[in-house]
Amino acid sequence: MILLDLFITFVYIGLVSFGGGYAIIPVIQQEVLKHKWMTAQQFTDMIAISGMSPGPIATNSAILVGYNTEGLLGATIAVIGMILPSLFLVVLVATFFMKFHHKPIVKSIFYGLRPIVASLVIYAALSFAHTNHLLNLTFSWYTLSLWIIFGLSFIALIKFRWSPLYVILLSGLVGVVLYS
Numbered sequence: 221m222i223l224l225d226l227f228i229t230f231v232y233i234g235l236v237s238f239g240g241g242y243a244i245i246p247v248i249q250q251e252v253l254k255h256k257w258m259t260a261q262q263f264t265d266m267i268a269i270s271g272m273s274p275g276p277i278a279t280n281s282a283i284l285v286g287y288n289t290e291g292l293l294g295a296t297i298a299v300i301g302m303i304l305p306s307l308f309l310v311v312l313v314a315t316f317f318m319k320f321h322h323k324p325i326v327k328s329i330f331y332g333l334r335p336i337v338a339s340l341v342i343y344a345a346l347s348f349a350h351t352n353h354l355l356n357l358t359f360s361w362y363t364l365s366l367w368i369i370f371g372l373s374f375i376a377l378i379k380f381r382w383s384p385l386y387v388i389l390l391s392g393l394v395g396v397v398l399y400s
Contacts, residue, residue, distance in 0.1 A: 222290055223297050225255060230282050230301030235309075238333055241277035243340035246347060248281050257289045264351045272388055278302060365398055 229251050237244040245267060252258050258266065266288070270280035279302055286298025320326050349355050354370060356363050373391055376382040 223294060226286050226289060226294055226298045227301040229255065230286075230298045231305055233278075233282075234302045234305035237278070238337060240337070241279075241281075242344055243337045244278045245281070245344040246340055248278070248285070249344075249347065252285055257285055260351050262288070264348055267348070369394055 233244060233247050233251060237247050249260075249263055252263050253260060266284045267277070267281065270277045270284060273280045279299060282298040282302035283295045286294035286296070288294075290297070317326075346355070352366065353363055354366050369391055373387050376387050376390075377384065
């Protein structure tokens with residue numbers, strides 16, 4: 221029953237999610253927490269691992285949720301459920317897109333999807349900030365250290381244009397030093 225739930229859930233996620241992996245995270249989170257396959261903290265940790273791993277974050281997330289839930293078979297079922305809708309839709313869209321991409325209605329649809337993708341990414345960021353106590357306004361060394369790591373990481377990415385890989389690795393090392 222859990223395997224079927226995994227498959228149906230990730231087919232649903234694959235069907236309704238637009239805008240790339242980070243935009244899909246809130247949908248995955250909602251489904252994972254609804255099914256009680258992970259806690260919010262476990263999910264946040266899983267997203268961190270998914271983001272650092274090679275490959276698309278949504279696919280990596282499906283694999284890790286499936287593996288956490290039902291082992292290797294669960295990972296396989298979840299990832300198949302996740303990629304089937306995309307595979308089908310890409311083939312379908314590619315078949316018709318070249319014929320219709322210049323039409324005003326098609327352009328309007330894509331313009332309409334842009335803001336929702338941005339809002340889903342922002343929602344994911346705020347959700348993770350909340351789960352990781354970054355939105356906790358009480359003063360503690362722990363909360364302050366999280367904000368400092370966040371701020372310095374943001375500056376490194378935006379102002380100095382560091383590679384996200386270096387920022388992730390350095391933040392992980394800082395975490396080992398501060399929290400071990």
